[in-house]
Amino acid sequence: MKLAQLHQDNASRLLIQTLQRIEGAYAPATIRAFKADFNTFIIYCHEHQTVPLPSQPFVVSNYIDSLSDGKFTSAYIRQILVSISTIHKLNRLEDPTKDCDVQLAIRRMHRKLGRSSKQVMGINxxxxxxxxxxxxxxxxxxxxxxxxxxxxxxxxxxxxxxxxxIDDIKFILSENGKNKLISIKLRKSKTDQQCQEKWLHLSxxxxxxxxxxxxxxxxxxxxxxxxxxxxxxxxxxxxxxxxxxxxxxxxxxxxxxxxxxxxxxxxxxxxxxxxxxxxxxxxxxxxxxxxxxxxxxxxxxxxxxx
The missing domain is CATH 1.10.443.10 (Intergrase catalytic core)
Incomplete structure (x- = not known):
């Protein structure tokens, strides 16, 4: 049990260092997801007395099976796998999620839970x-x-x-030239982390x-x-x-x-x-x-x- 605690402490310390290193390179929400997902994985590994970082494919495969009990959606489980994969790659460790046994576990998960994620209500x-x-x-x-x-x-x-x-607001004329409409510059978004910027036009x-x-x-x-x-x-x-x-x-x-x-x-x-x-x-x-x-x-x- 002491060895499992040592593995948990080492993984937690390395995770903190990794998150500090990537700050500013990823969106804050993404970093929070990495942290939450991998900390949960560390706890699972501690309970099963296995090494979380670097992790073995059979551990990740078993973890997927344990998450596929119906409490979580397939989309959420895929998000967790992205976090596990990313933390490994950022530390130049072999990515366990690419192993064939893990891919088989993903297929089992999709057959059991389906691939579609829960659709939110659209405010039309x-x-x-x-x-x-x-x-x-x-x-x-x-x-x-x-x-x-x-x-x-x-x-x-x-x-x-x-x-x-407010500093990014400008006024433009409407197509008929009768009204002034606001345009707002979107400095960055989830799909534009390089800050290419885009003007958004209001009605x-x-x-x-x-x-x-x-x-x-x-x-x-x-x-x-x-x-x-x-x-x-x-x-x-x-x-x-x-x-x-x-x-x-x-x-x-x-x-x-x-x-x-x-x-x-x-x-x-x-x-x-x-x-x-x-x-x-x-x-x-x-x-x-x-x-x-x-x-x-x-x-x-x-x-x-x-």
Whole structure:
């Protein structure tokens, strides 16, 4: 047992060093996933008195079998395997997930659980309008309206929404030349970690909502969207984890059914907007450009349950 504890301590120490080394090279959420997934694997190895780093293929194969008892989705198990694989490769260790026995365990897992991941509820235009009607004219209500409309127009992930800056706003004329519309520069996203940047264009309604929020909040620089405390005062930056909570709260106020509210996530706005684009007859290249997707199969997963 002392040897197993030594292996656990060594792996934990090496994991910490690895995560420190890759900071800035990966998105913070990705690093958090690496940490959580591999720490869970370390605990499993400790319980079975095996070495987590470097790990042997039979250990990973058995780990997959243990995770395939129905408590987890196949998508989540694949995420765990990516974390195990990445931590090994970052330490120049042989990747155990490439072994044929591990690949067989993955096939068993897929046959048992299926390959499809749980689809989140899409906030399409109809649902969005119901949520907008549930807002009031308080500072929080004004912020929430702007948040909903900007998120829908830009198809931003929750991390992208909270990273949008006032400093990156510019105004452009609409196609008819009668209205000024807001464009916001997206500095980076999940599929653009090299910060190539992209301009996101808002509709007339989203522009009006964003302008109202900025005027009422009296903020002139930094993040566009901020937290609001119980005293109805701006309290600082809005965390990415708060985005789905805001969506769910507004969905509840809009009297949406419990099943719908339960399946709303930080991706719901992207899913719903993509589904609306399909309904409107937009081509695949147009949809991929709007949502900044690099693979068509990702888009197809979003719209398959319309």
């Amino acid at each position: 235009r109809d649902v969005l309008n119901k949520m907008l009607k549930s807002t009031d004219d308080s500072l929080r209500g004004i912020r929430d309206r702007a948040l909903l409309l900007v998120a829908y127009d830009t198809l931003c992930r929750r991390s992208g929404i909270v990273d949008l800056l 007339l309604s989203a522009t009006a909502a964003a302008e109202e929020w900025l005027a009422k909040s009296e903020i002139h620089s930094g993040p566009i969207f901020r937290g609001i405390n119980r005293a109805n005062q701006i309290s600082g930056n809005l965390g990415a984890g708060q985005i789905p909570r805001i969506y769910k709260k507004l969905a509840k106020k809009a009297n949406l059914d419990c099943a719908t509210i339960k399946n709303i996530s930080g991706h719901s706005m992207r899913v719903g907007a993509a589904q609306d684009l399909v309904r409107e007859g937009a081509s695949m290249p147009v949809i991929m450009n709007r949502g900044r997707w690099s693979k068509t199969d990702t888009v197809m997963r979003y719209v398959e349950q319309m």
